[in-house]
Amino acid sequence: xxxxxxxxxxxxxxxxxxxxxxxxxxxxxxxxxxxxxxxxxxxxxxxxxxxxxxxxxxxxxxxxxxxxxxxxxxxxxxxxxxxxxxxxxxxxxxxxxxxxxxxxxxxxxxxxxxxx
Numbered sequence: 185x186x187x188x189x190x191x192x193x194x195x196x197x198x199x200x201x202x203x204x205x206x207x208x209x210x211x212x213x214x215x216x217x218x219x220x221x222x223x224x225x226x227x228x229x230x231x232x233x234x235x236x237x238x239x240x241x242x243x244x245x246x247x248x249x250x251x252x253x254x255x256x257x258x259x260x261x262x263x264x265x266x267x268x269x270x271x272x273x274x275x276x277x278x279x280x281x282x283x284x285x286x287x288x289x290x291x292x293x294x295x296x297x298x299x300x
Contacts, residue, residue, distance in 0.1 A: 244296040255284055 262269075262277055269276075291297055 241296070241299070244291070245299070248291055248296060251287065252284070255280075 258280070259277075262273065266273060
C-alpha cells in the first residue's frame, strides 16, 4: 500500500463509522421514562448505596481465569497438529508453558489467588 491509498482508507473508515453512529442515533428508539434511568440488578430494585467499590481481587481472579482459559484454547489446535510440527512445535509449546508458569508464580506471590 502506498501513502495515498492509506489516507483514502483512513478517511473512508472514519466516514463509514461516523455515518453508522449518526444513522443509529437518528433511528434508535428512545424512552425518557424515569424508571429507565434507575439502577437495578437482575430486575430487582437496589436498596442502599448503589455506587459501591468491589474488591480488586475479583478482577484479578477474573483476569487469571481468562488467561488460563485462553491457554486451553491455544492448546487444542496445537495438540491436533502435534505430529506435523514436530520438535519445533514441542519447543514452542514448552516456551509457552514456561511463560504461563512464570505468570502463575507471579500471581501466587502477589496473593492474587487467595480468596477472602
